[in-house]
Amino acid sequence: MGDWSGYIGLILQGALVTAKLTVMGTALALVMAFTAGLARLAPFAPLRWLARAYVEFFRGTSIFVQLFWVYFVLPFAGVSLSPLQAGVMALGLNVGAYGAEVVRGAVLSVPRDQYEACIAVNLSRFQRMRHVILPQALPLMLPTFCNNAIELLKGTAVVSLISLSDMTFQAQVVRAQTGSTLIPFATILVLYFAMSLLIAGGMRWLERRVTRGLDGVRP
Amino acid sequence: MAEPIIRFDNIRKSFGTLTVLDGLSFDVMPGEKLALIGPSGSGKTTILRILMTLENISGGHIEVCGEQLYHMQKAGREVPADEAHLHKMRRHIGMVFQHFNLFPHKCVLDNITLAPILTKGEPRAEAEKRGMALLDMVGLADKARAMPSQLSGGQKQRVAIARALALQPRIMLFDEVTSALDPELVEEVLAVMKRLADETDMTMLLVTHEMGFAHEFADRVLFFDRGHIIEQGPPDRIFTSPTHERTQTFLRKIIAAGHRV
Ligand SMILES: Nc1ncnc2c1ncn2[C@@H]1O[C@H](COP(=O)(O)OP(=O)(O)OP(=O)(O)O)[C@@H](O)[C@H]1O
Ligand SMILES: [Mg+2]
Numbered sequence: 001m002g003d004w005s006g007y008i009g010l011i012l013q014g015a016l017v018t019a020k021l022t023v024m025g026t027a028l029a030l031v032m033a034f035t036a037g038l039a040r041l042a043p044f045a046p047l048r049w050l051a052r053a054y055v056e057f058f059r060g061t062s063i064f065v066q067l068f069w070v071y072f073v074l075p076f077a078g079v080s081l082s083p084l085q086a087g088v089m090a091l092g093l094n095v096g097a098y099g100a101e102v103v104r105g106a107v108l109s110v111p112r113d114q115y116e117a118c119i120a121v122n123l124s125r126f127q128r129m130r131h132v133i134l135p136q137a138l139p140l141m142l143p144t145f146c147n148n149a150i151e152l153l154k155g156t157a158v159v160s161l162i163s164l165s166d167m168t169f170q171a172q173v174v175r176a177q178t179g180s181t182l183i184p185f186a187t188i189l190v191l192y193f194a195m196s197l198l199i200a201g202g203m204r205w206l207e208r209r210v211t212r213g214l215d216g217v218r219p
Numbered sequence: 220m221a222e223p224i225i226r227f228d229n230i231r232k233s234f235g236t237l238t239v240l241d242g243l244s245f246d247v248m249p250g251e252k253l254a255l256i257g258p259s260g261s262g263k264t265t266i267l268r269i270l271m272t273l274e275n276i277s278g279g280h281i282e283v284c285g286e287q288l289y290h291m292q293k294a295g296r297e298v299p300a301d302e303a304h305l306h307k308m309r310r311h312i313g314m315v316f317q318h319f320n321l322f323p324h325k326c327v328l329d330n331i332t333l334a335p336i337l338t339k340g341e342p343r344a345e346a347e348k349r350g351m352a353l354l355d356m357v358g359l360a361d362k363a364r365a366m367p368s369q370l371s372g373g374q375k376q377r378v379a380i381a382r383a384l385a386l387q388p389r390i391m392l393f394d395e396v397t398s399a400l401d402p403e404l405v406e407e408v409l410a411v412m413k414r415l416a417d418e419t420d421m422t423m424l425l426v427t428h429e430m431g432f433a434h435e436f437a438d439r440v441l442f443f444d445r446g447h448i449i450e451q452g453p454p455d456r457i458f459t460s461p462t463h464e465r466t467q468t469f470l471r472k473i474i475a476a477g478h479r480v
Contacts, residue, residue, distance in 0.1 A: 113316070113318060113320040116271075116316070116320060117316070117320035117322065119271065119272060119273055119309070120312075120313065120314040120316075121313075121334035121383070121386060122306060122309040122310060122334060122386065123333075123338060124338075125302070127337050131333060131337065132322055136323065
């Protein structure tokens with residue numbers, strides 16, 4: 001024993017890496033979700049096909065394989081990424097593909113009436129989306145986005161495969177050095193759970209904010 | 220004599236294999252108040268939706284304010300209108316819908332000012348001042364900050380009318396604007412529309428099953444059946460001595476159903 005504080009310190013360092021991956025991966029996933037989700041509804045067909053190809057490809061292949069490609073194969077094409085960059089990219093692109101479908105579905109579920117009202121008051125396509133459709137679609141996306149973000153958090157563990165010392169990786173290290181499985185894995189269990197609670201709490205707060213206007217009270 | 224502000228020329232409209240309008244032609248003069256009546260499915264809504272560019276045409280030409288609505292000139296040739304052309308033409312036209320279609324996430328005043336601010340670049344303060352004046356006109360000045368979900372149907376519809384007016388279109392389209400309302404709320408909306416008809420020189424097309432109101436409102440009544448104008452004329456004549464048998468049958472049925480004429 002004795003050294004446990006050092007080992008816990010290692011795990012906390014890993015927790016920081018996991019948190020970084022989650023935050024940056026989610027940010028990239030959000031950008032990809034909106035870009036590809038809206039592109040799938042674009043009037044310009046090649047844009048729709050491109051977005052469709054992205055979504056199908058990243059949903060249809062595993063995050064594990066995608067990570068290897070990003071980290072080990074891209075360098076042959078002249079793109080060398082640090083393990084952190086590769087992890088963020090694989091996670092963001094993967095979860096973004098699921099998010100794109102959420103964006104698309106939510107936008108499509110805004111009633112036709114609203115599009116027609118926009119045309120009747122002569123809003124442009126962009127203004128329609130920005131001021132009328134997306135504000136109503138956003139509350140519909142948030143619960144699923146919350147699930148996606150938690151999935152992404154759990155997915156971060158795969159980056160230990162490209163020797164990035166995230167929380168799971170550090171727990172393995174501690175286990176190897178101490179021979180104890182229970183303590184390191186109980187610690188990361190609690191930490192993963194705490195992080196996902198944090199995500200869920202943040203989403204609930206956001207949801208309250210964006211739906212406030214729709215409940216009948218002026219924001 | 221002035222030029223027509225709207226000119227339907229041989230308009231055809233099909234939904235798949237169903238042809239709703241087949242060679243429809245009619246003109247509307249500036250400032251005219253037109254009532255479109257006729258049995259369900261006769262194409263009245265379709266005509267308004269075509270004018271609002273919510274529905275494309277299958278054939279023919281429409282002129283609005285002296286310009287082609289669905290066509291434009293390119294290198295001396297006539298081509299289908301693009302989005303930019305439609306955007307330009309829509310400035311002339313406003314529409315009020317049966318189900319109001321207010322923006323539920325915006326308060327009453329923002330519903331009205333959104334489009335003037337975005338599409339005309341009106342400064343917010345000015346747009347709000349005009350918006351308040353419009354709300355005052357429809358009797359809802361005290362609801363400026365309410366959300367649509369807090370309003371009754373009649374109030375929603377009056378907001379929708381103010382929203383359409385805020386863009387100052389030359390042509391206003393009303394599609395059965397009272398038929399989704401509880402009977403006791405109909406009157407307040409009709410009163411607003413009657414005032415508009417009396418006090419402005421806007422051209423108005425009204426689709427309605429309220430024959431009594433059509434009578435008071437319109438300069439000219441068009442009776443449609445299966446996409447064709449069967450009979451048209453001043454309301455006094457159409458409602459008291461229709462010459463066509465189908466018009467007579469239609470009006471008799473409406474009276475029997477309890478609508479006032
Ligand atoms: N989007 C559509 N797809 C297919 N058919 C349609 C569509 N819109 C209208 N129709 C058909 O076109 C015909 C005319 O419809 P329209 O709504 O113009 O009639 P209307 O005169 O307004 O009737 P009502 O008095 O019931 O409102 C109807 O037979 C209707 O079923
Ligand atoms: Mg109709």
